[in-house]
Amino acid sequence: SQQGEEDPQALSIQEGENATMNCSYKTSINNLQWYRQNSGRGLVHLILIRSNEREKHSGRLRVTLDTSKKSSSLLITASRAADTASYFCAPGKSTFGDGTTLTVKP
């Protein structure tokens, strides 16, 4: 089964800036999901985007999906220190990459 590959591996920004993370995958999918994981805790589901959708919003989150390029991006706007976490994409079932570690400095 395939897994997503997140890029960059690590991202450090100042509070208030936007953070963009990318995900690439290899085979066709029905949907793609993004999760967040705070240090030492379980993953929390953030957003699901279906293969027939190109963009989706949820609060300060914006997710895009380009099935022709087999890629997705997660944008967090007006970041906060509480957004510090690892972010994972899951293209299809039960497969995760190594994530992007986001650090938001106050």
Next chain:
Amino acid sequence: DTGVSQDPRHKITKRGQNVTFRCDPISEHNRLYWYRQTLGQGPEFLTYFQNEAQLEKSRLLSDRFSAERPKGSFSTLEIQRTEQGDSAMYLCASSLEFGLERTDTQYFGPGTRLTVL
């Protein structure tokens, strides 16, 4: 409902001992997943259940690992003859899947951190 729970949260054991972890999913969820996660990496899929049936097992799940979900509710993951390489966070997740669309939107527990000395 309080979400997915896992017990214990931490387990320290000596090499060669057996350990068993428990996961209680969200009550109406029919699917239950087990993952292993080591530091700096994403969760690695181990196995999942649809109700009480174990539908898929990763090749990572060696003969020393066994999982059960006897009544389609809680699940246990047992590791026999633990090795130092088994030290990791073991995550459980559950989901509700029905109809033709499968989303695999999973709700994770807090994990069980295993340390093998």
